[in-house]
Amino acid sequence: xxxxxxxxxDAAAEAAVATMKSENRxxxxxxxxxxxxxxGCSGYSYDLKFTDERRxxxxxxxxxxxxxxxxxxxxxxxxxxxLDWSGGLNGKGFVFNNPNASGTCGCxxxxxx
Amino acid sequence: xxxxIPTRTVHGYSVPAAVSDPAFDYEVLAQEPAFLIAPWERRxxxxxxxxxxxxxxxxxxxxxxMSVGDSRPAAQADRTxxxxxxxxVFRADEETIHVRVGSPYVSEFVATxxxxxxxxxVELRMPFDEPAAVLFFGDFxxxxxxxxxxxxxxxxxxxxxxxxxxxxxxxxxxALRKAMEEISAREIGWDAFNRRRIECGRAWPGLDVGPExxxxxxxxxxxxxxxxGCYLGQETLARLHYRGRPNWQLVRLxxxxxxxxxxxxxxxxxxxERVGWITSSASTPTASTPTASTPTPTAxxxxxxxxxxxxxxxxxxxxxxxxxxxxxxxxQ
Numbered sequence: 001x002x003x004x005x006x007x008x009x010d011a012a013a014e015a016a017v018a019t020m021k022s023e024n025r026x027x028x029x030x031x032x033x034x035x036x037x038x039x040g041c042s043g044y045s046y047d048l049k050f051t052d053e054r055r056x057x058x059x060x061x062x063x064x065x066x067x068x069x070x071x072x073x074x075x076x077x078x079x080x081x082x083l084d085w086s087g088g089l090n091g092k093g094f095v096f097n098n099p100n101a102s103g104t105c106g107c108x109x110x111x112x113x
Numbered sequence: 114x115x116x117x118i119p120t121r122t123v124h125g126y127s128v129p130a131a132v133s134d135p136a137f138d139y140e141v142l143a144q145e146p147a148f149l150i151a152p153w154e155r156r157x158x159x160x161x162x163x164x165x166x167x168x169x170x171x172x173x174x175x176x177x178x179m180s181v182g183d184s185r186p187a188a189q190a191d192r193t194x195x196x197x198x199x200x201x202v203f204r205a206d207e208e209t210i211h212v213r214v215g216s217p218y219v220s221e222f223v224a225t226x227x228x229x230x231x232x233x234x235v236e237l238r239m240p241f242d243e244p245a246a247v248l249f250f251g252d253f254x255x256x257x258x259x260x261x262x263x264x265x266x267x268x269x270x271x272x273x274x275x276x277x278x279x280x281x282x283x284x285x286x287x288a289l290r291k292a293m294e295e296i297s298a299r300e301i302g303w304d305a306f307n308r309r310r311i312e313c314g315r316a317w318p319g320l321d322v323g324p325e326x327x328x329x330x331x332x333x334x335x336x337x338x339x340x341x342g343c344y345l346g347q348e349t350l351a352r353l354h355y356r357g358r359p360n361w362q363l364v365r366l367x368x369x370x371x372x373x374x375x376x377x378x379x380x381x382x383x384x385x386e387r388v389g390w391i392t393s394s395a396s397t398p399t400a401s402t403p404t405a406s407t408p409t410p411t412a413x414x415x416x417x418x419x420x421x422x423x424x425x426x427x428x429x430x431x432x433x434x435x436x437x438x439x440x441x442x443x444x445q
Contacts, residue, residue, distance in 0.1 A: 038229035039170035041348035042192055047232060073231045103192070105348050112192055 006034065006061055006070060006078050011085040012094060013064025025050055031060075031067050034083065035074035040110020042103055044077065046096050077113060121303040124153035124216050124319065131302035138305035142272070146251040146298040149306050153216040154246030156267075156280045157223060161235035164210045168202065171229060171345050173328060175338035179204040184268040186336040187212075188328045189222055190346030194353065196328050198222040199318060199336070201278070203267035211267055213278055217318050245283040248306070249298065253277050258292035272309045308395035311414045314365045314443070320376065321363055321392040321416050330359045330418070358421055363392070365441040366415040368432075371396060373413060380417060380438060383428035391417040391432075 008016075016032050029052050039045040051069070054060070059075055061068040070078060082097040101111035119130040128150065131138050141147045159168055169176040174187035181204050189198040198218035203211040214222050226237055248271055249255065259266055264281030281289060293300070307317075314332055316322040322331040328350060329337065339354055353359060368374065373394045380389035394415035419440060423430070430438040 035232045037170070037232050038167055038345075040343045041346065043171075043229060043345045044231075045170075045343075071232060077231070105343070110343065 005059060005075070006068060006081050006083060008061065008063045008066060008068055008083045009085065010064055011087075012083045013066045015085040015087075015094070016066045017064065020050065023050070027065060031069045033058075033069045034078065035071055036077045041105035041107075042110040042112040044112065045110040047074075048094055121307075123303060126152040126216075128152070129302040130304045132300045135302070135304040135308075138301040139308060141299045142250055142301050142305050142309055146249070146254065146296070147301045148250065148293055148298050149248045149301050149303070150286070151246045151248045151278070154248070154278055154280070155214050155216055155219045155244060156240060156246075157212045157214055157219065157226075158205075158238040158240055159210045159212060159226070159235055160208060160238060161233070162208055163233040163235050164208055165204070167226075167230070167233045167235045168210060168212075169341065169344070171226065172200065172202070173333075173337040173344060173346065173350065174202060175341040176202060176204075176210070177341070181206055186270065186333070188333055188336040189218075189225060190328050190344075190350065191324070192346055192349075194327050194346045194349030195324050196322060196326050196331060196333070197225065197324060199316070199322070199331075199333065201267065201269050205265075211265070213267060213269060215318050241280055241282050243283040245281055245286045245289070247279040247281075247289060247293075249277045249279055251275060251298075254296040255279065255289075255292060255298065258296070259289070262288050262292070264289070271315060272306070272313050304395070307393075308414065311393060311395050311416050312365070314363070314416065316363055316416065317393060326361075327353065327359055329353060330361050330363060332363045360421050361389070361418040362421070362424060363416055364389075364419050364424075365443075366391065366417050366430075367439045367441055368394070368413040368415060369437045370413065374415065374432060374436070378432050380419065381431050381433065382423055388423035388430070389417055389419040391415050 020027055020030050031051050031054055033049050033051045035047040036044050037047045054069055057072050058069045077100055080099045084095045084097060086093060086095045098111060100113050103112045120127045121130050165176050172187040172189055174185050179185060184203045187200045187202045188196055191197050198214055201213040205211050223237060250273060259279050262281050262285040264279055266277045266279040269276050269278045316331045337350060373396055374391050376392055378391040379387050382388045394413055396413055427440060430440060
């Protein structure tokens with residue numbers, strides 16, 4: 001894995017595996033696709049979904065039983081990003097710690113570069 | 114010796130001030146199908162399965178709920194809610210959306226769209242190499258002729274609800290003029306249109322509105338959906354809508370006298386405090402006949418910004434030279 005690529009924390013990997021199991025998705029053929037879309041108050045928003053489709057130009061990152069897929073264009077926005085999991089009282093879910101984001105909106109759902 | 118036809122420069126294009134004379138042009142615009150050659154108009158097509166959702170995420174208007182054939186005003190804002198582009202969006206089919214955009218905005222608009230295409234399955238096209246555009250006012254009868262010339266049209270609201278903007282290649286313009294003649298649509302010049310759009314409160318980019326203005330300040334409330342969810346600039350615009358009011362608001366004005374004020378003339382309240390400024394104005398054609406929808410024939414009509422403080426407790430409004438100015442509220 002390249003140092004500049006996306007990293008997934010143990011907590012995020014555990015949460016992803018648990019969700020795959022709860023949705024009866026086979027771990028050996030399921031990927032977690034992460035990407036960036038237009039949207040949100042700041043212009044860009046994160047996109048996270050399970051898929052069994054891997055494209056030729058996807059980057060694959062494996063950690064803790066999870067295989068993350070990133071398309072090349074999204075990767076330019078996500079290099080160095082840590083995908084974490086928050087189970088705290090202030091909100092439960094995946095968290096993107098993205099060093100490329102110059103700003104985020106109030107709800108944290110979108111970012112600008 | 115024939116006198117030269119006066120021209121006006123609009124967004125860098127030289128256009129005739131009048132085709133006959135401004136007063137007659139204005140009468141034509143008020144009463145008959147009329148058209149104006151509008152070389153500043155551009156059309157950008159957003160094509161692909163994600164076209165609607167992509168624009169929905171970036172523009173102020175609700176695009177996702179538009180049916181095929183729907184046309185809605187929209188704006189592109191920056192993160193802080195300031196206007197980047199004033200637009201008209203037309204859903205041509207499930208995967209094709211035409212966006213009408215003025216030439217001052219088009220480069221920035223396209224650049225912003227391009228940098229946000231990441232996972233979305235969309236592409237942008239400018240369908241006409243050298244576009245010719247015509248603004249059509251009144252009962253539109255030229256659709257068939259336009260189609261034969263390889264052109265298209267879409268509904269807009271410039272000075273009336275039935276207006277359309279037609280796009281075609283510039284080489285087809287002579288043929289379009291002929292087709293317009295056959296359906297008894299008369300060509301008008303800039304001055305008549307300019308006067309009418311000021312009377313209607315239609316902001317003009319570069320004169321009345323620019324990137325220093327928040328979208329609602331320019332009278333573009335109908336360009337914004339407040340229940341569509343997040344989009345670029347939404348945080349500011351929603352806060353402004355639900356928790357406050359814009360300090361400045363573009364309003365219609367009427368002035369005594371016949372001289373046109375300069376476009377940055379201050380507006381003063383009864384105490385002499387600056388409460389606004391003029392952004393554009395037009396004189397009344399002297400041969401015009403007053404009607405219920407047009408103000409006094411000798412008046413100057415103008416657009417300008419007024420501060421909330423004045424709008425809430427209006428007093429007398431004057432210019433520094435002492436000319437009386439009347440604010441025409443939207444309800445009139």
